[in-house]
Amino acid sequence: MLRVFLTPLLFCCLSSVSNAKTINWLTHDFAPYYILNGKYQKQGRDESIITLLEKQLPNITFNRMIIPSGKVIQELSNTSHNACALSLYKNDFREDHIYFTKESSTTGLSPSIALHKKLAEALDIPNDKNISLLNLLQDKKLTLGVSMSRSYGKEIDTLINTTPNIELVIRPTRDSLASLTYMLNLKRIDILLGYPSEHYYLAKLMHFDDSLTQRALTESPDLSYGFIGCTKNAQGAEDINLLNEQLKKIKQTKQYNQVLLRWLPKHLRPLLEKRILEAQTKNAT
Numbered sequence: 001m002l003r004v005f006l007t008p009l010l011f012c013c014l015s016s017v018s019n020a021k022t023i024n025w026l027t028h029d030f031a032p033y034y035i036l037n038g039k040y041q042k043q044g045r046d047e048s049i050i051t052l053l054e055k056q057l058p059n060i061t062f063n064r065m066i067i068p069s070g071k072v073i074q075e076l077s078n079t080s081h082n083a084c085a086l087s088l089y090k091n092d093f094r095e096d097h098i099y100f101t102k103e104s105s106t107t108g109l110s111p112s113i114a115l116h117k118k119l120a121e122a123l124d125i126p127n128d129k130n131i132s133l134l135n136l137l138q139d140k141k142l143t144l145g146v147s148m149s150r151s152y153g154k155e156i157d158t159l160i161n162t163t164p165n166i167e168l169v170i171r172p173t174r175d176s177l178a179s180l181t182y183m184l185n186l187k188r189i190d191i192l193l194g195y196p197s198e199h200y201y202l203a204k205l206m207h208f209d210d211s212l213t214q215r216a217l218t219e220s221p222d223l224s225y226g227f228i229g230c231t232k233n234a235q236g237a238e239d240i241n242l243l244n245e246q247l248k249k250i251k252q253t254k255q256y257n258q259v260l261l262r263w264l265p266k267h268l269r270p271l272l273e274k275r276i277l278e279a280q281t282k283n284a285t
Helices: 008-016 045-056 071-076 117-122 133-139 154-162 178-184 196-205 236-252 254-262 266-284
Strands: 022-029 059-067 084-088 099-110 114-117 145-149 168-171 193-195 212-216 223-231
Touching: 008 266, 022 045, 022 071, 045 059, 045 084, 045 099, 045 236, 045 254, 071 084, 071 223, 084 099, 084 236, 099 196, 099 236, 099 254, 099 266, 114 117, 114 178, 114 196, 117 212, 133 145, 133 154, 145 178, 168 178, 178 193, 178 212, 193 196, 196 212, 212 266, 223 236, 223 266, 254 266
Parallel strands: 022 059, 022 084, 145 168, 145 193
Antiparallel strands: 084 223, 099 223, 114 193, 114 212
């Protein structure tokens, strides 16, 4: 798999040209958000939203830079550079060091489980119903696959870390979710925890989508939001205000909604649309 990493010197050179006519975007090799090669190249969710923003701003150069995903926050926090990144979680600590849009840049379903379709039928779990992860682990005694050092939200993390006598298989490698998906298909684990779009992409890529399915969890929030983050300096302030206004515009388009749904299985697409509409209605009141 092709991977390109920018050296600090090159990054500095690119950053030095950042001005009102250029926005440097930090991207990384993480499908299905950024797909760098293969059959679905350039069809990633986040890179597609950057492209929609680019079309809204024809007089601004969008300069894309590929760096390791673990370096994104570090680079954005360096005020000697100017850069932005899409679909970031924001918290108090990050907001001390990074400017964030008020508008979300991405909205998706929260962590779900992948499992065999036959197991879902045996457990009598309909497509449109949430299932309790605790029930599956404690009462059904199913074996859960998880990626090491990854957070799935406070409630699920606490459940995994504190519930006694549950069967866990943990994989520490960079491609842990792909490895666990392979194990799931071979029935070496019963259920696999991850984000719906990641499950769907891997099942499709590995040709397991005819045998695997997904279910939403009662322990997960309804929606997961990501925001644009930019360097916390004068240029970053201009960039974040500009991008916030453009997000308002593209989020009203059919193309944006299609991007959000692209890497979801068909039975979960209505659920995302329903939850987004409910959230919008709630915020409007």
